[in-house]
Amino acid sequence: MAIIEQPAPVGAPALPAAPTPTRTYGALRRPVATTGWKSWVFTVDHKKLGIMYGVVAMFFFIVGGIEALLIRLQLAAPNGKVLSADVYNQMFTMHATTMVFLFVMPMAAAFANYFIPLQIGARDVAFPRINAFGFWTLVGGGIIVNLSWFLGGAADGGWFMYAPNSGPVFSPSHGVDFWALGLQITGIASLTGAINLIVTVLNMRAPGMSLMKMPVFTWLQLVVQFLLLFAIPVITVALFLLSFQRNFGATFFDVSAGADPLLWQHLFWIFGHPEVYVLILPSFGIISEVLPVFSKKPLFGYPFVVFSGAAIGFVGWGVWAHHMFASGLGPVSVAVFSIATMAIAIPTGVKIVNWTMTLWGGKLRFTAAMHFAVGLIVLFTIGGLSGVTHSVAPSDTQQTDTYYIVAHFHYVLFGGAIFGLFAGFYYWWPKMFGKQLNERLGKANFWFMVIGMNLTFGPMHMIGLQGQPRRMYVWTEARAGEGFFNIAFWNMVASIGAFILAFGVLLFLINVFKTTRSKEVAPLDPWDARTLEWMTTSPPKEHNFDAIPTVHHLDEFFHRKYEQDPNTHEMKQVATAEDILREQEANADKHIHMPSPSYWPIVLAGGLPVIALGIIYSIPVAIVGAAIVVLALFGWSLEPSTAPDSDFDPPASGDGTKELAPLG
Amino acid sequence: MPTSVRRFVAGAAGLSAVALLAGCAKNAPQDTWQPKGPNAQKIDDLQKPVFAIAGIVGLIVFAAVAYAVFRFKDRGQPIPEQTHGKPVLEIGMTILPALLLAGIGVFTFRTIFDLAKTDDTEMVINVTGQQWWWEYDYPVQTDYGITNPIITSGQLVIPTGTKVLLRETSRDVIHSYWIPALNGKRDAVPGRVHYLRLEADKPGIYAGQCTEFCGLSHAVMRMEAVALDKADFAAWVKGQLELADSPAEGTLAKEGESVFLNQCVRCHQVNGLKKADGSPAIAAPEENVWSGAAPNLTHLMTRNTFAGASWDLLTKECRKDVWEAPGGEFGKKYLAGVTEECLNQTDLRRWLRNAPAMKPMYADPTKLGPTDGKYRGMPNLGLSEDDIDKLVAYLATLK
């Protein structure tokens, strides 16, 4: 299947021999490769980009995981000697940065990219080239953030990089510069991705798919993209201020010039709190797909889940200062934000009720994906409830910046976000690769992860409540308390748990490796699924659907397969996935024009890290980078999104779309 | 069904662990659940019920999930009816937690404002954070016999049963002052003054630690609050107001004084110390240290700790003796200070030999470009063993 399907030449007259663009432009002609590395590097196909997002995110997951293991090694015993104070501070900063910005967000973006167009019955995203640009930008940002390890040390201020500790005096290495500029670049990726996906969801739904017939995953991703759209510019401002201070001598956080360090905290958390929902909502979406499928029941209270998702999106903007209860905001602000924070527990609680009720009365099949989904409900509940304990501001002043907080957000982000992503891996793997991950290994993977995770983060509740602050490169026996179950004991348990957890993740990688090598092909509809992405081949064709389906129901695919017997009221299967696919292929649309691959996204994305390096080391290099960016922008806007016919080899005579300066 | 049972157990582990095992470690000095003063008590009264409620809600959820998992496993039952929800149930499940939280909110509200009161306090102390130690200075308050400002570091000394108001600020980055047994934490933000109420019911030492990440040695930026009953506190104040005496001529300590004048006085002030010409020796930390101050050592031996409360000046046994002294005797033992036989020579000498090796600090002279050559912390002074002997002898006289 070629990327560009040429319309069949119907009685075309013989044209005079035209000069061939292949020869004229040589290496500069538009890429049209459909196989080999070029087909990946220059692709604009949302599915290939989704897979590449996933691979990059997985890589950074391993990097972040190794950082975490080193941290736990250092803290296993008092006065740890594995890492120096300096390296330890870099380690926890980069662990958080990597996990948040380079693993969970890109992995959620991987699923969004791959499945949103499929779930809404579209052939691609709204702006395919912007999509490719977003991916390569993320790669560039990730490289810049991590490059600092090799160029004089990474950022060492903690992931929220409080001013003035992040200023040029208190963090003299280039680490924070790399960090700020790298995140600025990944921010561009998130912002363009958000615009792209919002337009895709709002504009490109299949006929009949009203917003309230959209799959929950797409819905919650839509909320996430709106959060990103409005949160990213705030952190952009904060990072600009920080960079200008560090690189151009501005004084935004320099207290001796009269600056207020709390400005950074406000800007950071106005971004940072919505960011928390950016991390968790995609996983909520995934398990809201997985639970109904394996319960053979629709999601309980679909509108409630959707509206509570939107409510979280809104209220999430009004609670940022609960990260600052100890910062000295004054009692009125503290009280207001404390109450607002409690309010946000309500829509979150609604979701847990709905998931539990989805299970209730179902026909539950415990596949690996289902294991992770149920695991998420339980673990997230623990994280959510410990969250309620520190929405109570006075109580938070005892807990904040201790290990209790570390325990809380790992239950939410590991037990919540990451378990959701793993549920997604097991659930969607057959769709993405046409092969099924091994279920037995998958369940082993789950049990090791769930036990490891509880052993690692469970004890952190104790450690924190007994007063061990976070971000400490050593702890001392003098303050560990007496008795057997003292802080020393729990620290050791947590470190052992971390390795069990890591082994669980390793099992997943082994599973992936084994599955890739095996020749066994997955069935077309292995889970008896409910949504549109399963209505095409596995993996899907380049153009996703031969015929764009018309949607009549929520869970359209399920309702095409099953009908209720009017007499017995029992659900009866009336068609198989194969039947439905065959019917679609028989009524295939003619003349499908897919967007062509392009050089410009990767060139444009490549200019940004050059600018970043230039700002850090030498301004002329930044100018070179800026020139690349400008050149690529213009090359991009002068290039039609679908290649003109003369770009084909041999040149074609179709009616390709040649338009002026398309943005996407 | 063993799987579901195991799942339930594993899932509930975290929360039940919180509920059951928190009490298992006895006497963790920074335990947040053992209040020793009215402010921390208020927090505790608020948080314990919240923990209980959270625990109960959690157990209900786990039970429901476990039941569903066990009861509705696929045993070949027919495909269930495709119901999309029960609005009444859902509205109910929205209102119920809302009411619960509203209840918690009322009590939270009250406690927030109680803890923020500043108009009923009886004493103020300035607390200044600096990388990586705390400085305390007591403004003139004649009611407590403080006729001249007192300055000390590492250990905050307060009278029992007195509502003390800390005025926190910082000289460099954000730190956070936290004595869990007495109150929650409050950030010390440079350029701002924040308040924190402290009050201890009984005499004793209460441990704490900096809880806002403040750079390299954040992990060893510790502090202690010492509560003395009112009479002992008055005695302490009296002692602190005195100037340091010069050691007798010809003693080792006298030689130590001249080492101190050569080296230490560049940063460390000893009130009453005089140069050879008889003029007062004034430390100039602002010329050598980025943040502009170094601990005042006038009454070093009245404090039990040094280097930002990171190490003890008392040997292990003596420390235990003081920390575990019963309420009535504690004051006397604390006021005795560090006697010669109790002095922890090992750590003190190690510190004088090479401070940055003991506590990481930005003290490498080759890497001080961004700070105009000023240190952040104490550099390695390269003292000879001889000088160290003399210095220890001198420091031991600073009572």
Next chain:
Amino acid sequence: MFTNGSKYFIGVTGFSAVVLVIYVVLVDGAVGGAVALASIMLAVGLLAGLALFNRDGDVEVGDAAAPANAVPVGSSLWPLVTTLGIVAMGVGLITHEIVFLLGLTALVAGFVEWVIQGWSESASSDRRFNNAARGRLIHPLEFPVIATVGAGVIVVSFSRIMLAISKTTGAVLFTIVGALVLAGGVFFAVRPNLKKSVAVGLCVIGAVGVVAGGIAGASVGKRDQLVEANEEDHFAHKECGEEKSKYFDFNSEAKVSMRSNPMATIEFVDGKLQARELGLKKLTDRITVQKSNNISVIFRNKTEGEYRLTLFYGEKEVQEGVVEELHNCTQMIESGEEQLLTFRIDRPSIASEKPYKFYVPGVEDQSIEVVVP
């Protein structure tokens, strides 16, 4: 199409460019090496251009129907621009750096354009295809440069003119220019049959006017007031005495804008100075502040007339034997106003023979002692 020869040279050019960039980044201030590498790059680039231009003997080039060279070649502006560039660089070497840079830019631009035009003209026998091919390669370069240069010329010229003339004239001139642009637009819009040459002529006159004005403005230099301001540094010195500083107190905004909590409030009530320290209930005439720390106090003037609060905090030896008193102060503020004073005292009180104090210049016997432990 690129032949093997030109590919080779393009590759070497690119490579040497990369080497140059890396060299410049890694080796600080090594001009000689950079110049050498740049020369290599230019030389190889030139060869690449020649190879491209001459299609270095690739017999397969072009379509068989019409040999590449058979296409009639139009006139070209680029050789001229390139030559001008070389001349300007020569002149620039003697006169001014900017001329040299302009020449260099013209040289590079002319050269690139020349090569691409030459290349495209021999791409095929089809004129339109050749044009499209040229556009495809050069437009992404050309458009942003044209647009930036266009905007840049106006911006720079304009700001130079404005800097040279007085404030009032500036505002008037600015209005006139805006109106002229608008009027020009309207004029062209309502006269759709206007001859192209007239339109172009008018635009050229406008452009030349702006540029000429800019050059004139730049050579005249800044207006006198600005020069004076620059030299005197109007706002950078405080005068803490009784007098009212001409610039520093001018237009002072007396409101407290800092939200951070001040350490104390100092009030000047009916000729008496009193302080209230944060957390202490009593009024006091002695406040304690930390050493080497930024401290803020609020000064409230509750006495008729304009006053300022001045802090004396010791003496400092500025040179051998020259001792200067250290002062810090608020601006003159009117009765009923308040202002924040932020200061930092580095030496403890015991280091000074005279006690540190707050006082109000012009008012005797009223002061608040400041103690620094």
Next chain:
Amino acid sequence: MADTAVHHAEHGHHTSTGLSNNKLGMWLFLGSECLLFGGLISTYMIYRGRVGEGPRPGNVFDIPFTSVSSFVLLMSSLTMVLAVAAAQKRDDRGTTLWLTVTGLLGATFVGGQMYEFTAMYNEGLGYTTSLFGSAFYTLTGFHGVHVTVGIIMLFSLVAIIKRSNVPGDKAEVVELVGLYWHFVDIVWIIIFTLVYLIPA
């Protein structure tokens, strides 16, 4: 336009909302930009009075001049509207004319800003002089960069329309640039009011 991914038979003009992808995308982008300027404006509002030893806002602002230059920028919104109208009438000459005029007015505004910055610098307000200086230059500089990008877009659009005879929905591209331009103008109104007109 870019949504050629949509079924070709519909020629990429049918969308679920009826709004074209590009236009919706531009609206979203501008929504995001609001927060960017929101952050910068907040920073300025917090720091406007923190002048340290340097000049205060009242010392350096030249309000009559800035009013005129604001007016020039506003006029450019008007000419932008004319350009969009001409583009919708498929009147290439009118489009390029009004786009050029818009760009020229914009360039005049930026020229004015450059003058203003130079004058302020000479009067003692450098970028690093005080928090007020840092925040002021950052805020207005960001806006100036936005206007400059807009001018480059306008001028390039003129060149594209003139040079490349490409069929397609030119009117929409002009409209997109127009949306951006109006946004930049509106932001300036807010900045002008908050920064210049309301005293610190």
